[in-house]
Amino acid sequence: MxxxxxxxxxxxxxxxxxxxxxxxxxxxxxxxxxxxxxxxxxxxxxxxxxxxxxxxxIAAETPKFGGNLRVSMNVKDISDPAIYDWSEKANIVRHVIEPLVRIDHENTAQPHLAVKWEASDDLKTWTFHLRKGVKWSNGDDFGADDVIVNFTRWLDPKTGSSNIGRFASMTTTVDTGKKDKDGKPVKKTTMTKGALEKVDDHTLRFHLNTADLSLPESMADYPALITHRNFVKDGGNFIKNPIGTGAFALKEFKVGERAVLVKRKDAKYWGGDVYLDQITYIDHGDDPAAQLAAFASGQIDANYETGVEQVPAIKALPDITLYEALTAQTGVARFKVTEKPFTDKRVRQAIQACIDHDRLKTLLYGNYGAPAEDHHVSPIHPEYAKLPKQKQDYDKAKKLLAEAGFADGLEIRIDCVANPTWEQNACKAIAEMVRPAGITLQINVMPGGTYWDRWTTTPFGFTNWTHRPLGVQVLNLAYRSNVPWNESSYSNPEFDKLLDEAGTKLDPNERRPYMAKLEKILQDDAVMVQSLWRSVFVSAGKKVHGIYAHPAFEHHYNKVWIG
Structure with a gap:
């Protein structure tokens, strides 16, 4: 440094x-x-x-320059990085534009466009030093103004960025004076005045309303890639104007088909040698058989994800290596707590009481992964608190349903995506487990695009959540009141206050008692039925070097080479 x-x-x-x-x-x-x-x-x-x-x-093998890494992955719209909601989108763009901080494959925050940072004793003031000498591909110098413009845009509710949840400590929520259709006050969350200070062209100071130990890691999440300061002025469409600081340039792009990145030759990349000449993403749709056929015929070198059901077939291919990472990735069958019948906590608790989490994990993932506990904090999160084991209890479920007015049974529907297969299977397993309590669960399988258009509004839906390094990050994103990705519309002032307090504790052991209370609140309020904690798998040809399974499926290909 x-x-x-x-x-x-x-x-x-x-x-x-x-x-x-x-x-x-x-x-x-x-x-x-x-x-x-x-x-x-x-x-x-x-x-x-x-x-x-x-x-x-690695002295025995010297990295080789050149080559085109062909990767099977869905090619989704990448127009606006601020509103990315899938890792696949960021994987393409991450090689062109970059974050301030990057999470490595060991789940640790590493400097990237920020070379160093420090926090005040109370974790409310953070100073970030930006990397000098970095050039945008249009010749401009990278600096503090780029970062300020991005944060200002992210925290403007008009943008619709989930970063409002990530950086909640930089925002203020006020009553607009308006009321919604149910007569409840409409609130607005915006960036707090003075939250971000420019010290000089390469130094920024963040002034937070509450302590936030996860600030650097939040800067590494996929909607936090830094675009050029004139991104909006120049049209606000990354496909049409892909100015970047990264090692690659976007050469070709078509949703649902392919994306081609080529190594920049206009300037030496600040991160040192980059070995590949080209990265080509090829969309094989959601058909696992098509991806396997592409591997077998030598049409691709790597993939975004190998589903657990594909693992035996991949292991049978002689020239393919399977990589695994135990993660905090999960899927939640979450209730919209503002929609009937899920407004009644007893209904939600009854459904939750029907679940055998150990069996659910085994049905979905066999010997891989780990059982979940309906609170979205993973055993691999440093602050995880172990609660008493949940037990399947049909007598409890029936009693709660009767108290809620459904003694004669309950008919409900859950929405889910067609692929990956394990998500459908999770819904089928839940449907089987709730049936003995008199609950009929209809499964509405949708194309991915249809589901993701309504994932925050459907009364009952199954959502795949990616990995975050800290439990407090996940809770801030998904369950804090009034944040964009709070798909359950859960709102609990006590929960929010405890989450603020947890964010002040650096020592995981001191943070854990707060997390135990937060986990218990989510369990007791029955916001979700959580499926399992997933192992994730990535496959690559044996000639591909430097590749790994990242817990959040991030692609970092600057040091990958083909031998």
Whole structure:
């Protein structure tokens, strides 16, 4: 790291290091927290008396330049990065425009367009130092103005960006004085005045309303890619005007067919050598057989995801390597708590009481993955709190239904996508499990595009959620009041307050008691039936080097090469 960026070490780091040396905190959790506070991996490791593992030696194989990496992945509309809602969209664009922070395959925040950052003792003031010498592909210098324009746009409710939820600590919610169709006050969330300060052309200071330990990791999520400061002025369409700081340029793009990226030759990439000449994304639709055939015939070199049902077939192909990552990816059958009959908590609790989570996991994923617990905080999240095991209880379910006025049975419908197959299977398994309680669950299978047009409005829907490194990130995105991706319309002031308090605790052990309360609130309010925690799989030809299964399906191909 350049010596020109001199920063202070947060006082909590040494305290956390001492706890780690005493065995009170795991090494991985300490290193992850230290990274969030802007401490380099080498410095953090030295504080707990370990030497960084340099990783496997690669001297025997020298990376080769050239080649076209052909990847099977859905090619979705990439017009506006601020409103991306799928990892596939960002995977194409991430090689052209870039985030301030990047999450590596070990779930740790790493500097990217920001080279360093530090936080105040109370985690309310964060200073980010931006990388110098970075050029946009149109010749402009990258700097603070680019970041300010992006944050201002993200936190404008007119944009419709889910970043309002990620950066809730930078926003203010006010009553508009209007009422909705049910007579409830309509509120508006906007960027707090003074939340972002330009210190100089390459230094920014964030002034938060509440402490937020996850700020750097939120900057790494897929709708947080930094576009050029004139993105909107130049038309606001990335396909037509793909100006970027990344190593590649967008050469060809057609939704549902293909996207072609070529290595930039106008300037040397700030991140060092890039080996591939081209990346070609090919859309094989949602048919797993088409993707397998493409592998078998040598038409592709890698894929976005290998479904769990495809694993045996992939393992049978001689020249393909299967990569696996245990993640916080999941799928939730969530209730719209503002829509009948799900406005009655007893109905939601009755459905939840019918579920055998261990069996549900086994039916969907066999020996892979892990059972979920209906609160969307994963055992791999550092602050996860283990609650008493949920039990399937049909007597409880029937009693609750009777109290809610459905003693003679309940008929409901769940919407889900046609592919991937495991999501349909999850709905089928839930339907079987609720039947003995007198609940008839109809499954409405939709094309992906149709479902995702209504995923935040359907009364009962099954939604696939991707991985986030921290539990507090997920809860801020999906269950905080009035944020765009709160698909259940759940709103609980006590929950919001506890979530704010959890965000002030750097030590995962100190954060855990708050998470236990948050998890229990979500369970008791029965906001969802959660399917499982997923292992994810990626496949690639044996000639492809440097590729891996990222827990959030992110593609980082700058150092991938073909041998």
């Amino acid at each position: 350049s010596l020109e960026y001199k920063t202070r070490t947060h006082p909590a780091v040494r305290e956390l290091a001492a706890k780690t040396r005493r065995g009170e905190i795991g090494r991985r959790d300490f290193l992850r927290t230290a990274a969030l506070l802007g401490v380099s991996a080498a410095t953090a490791s030295s504080l707990i008396g370990i030497t960084l593992d340099p990783g496997p030696a």
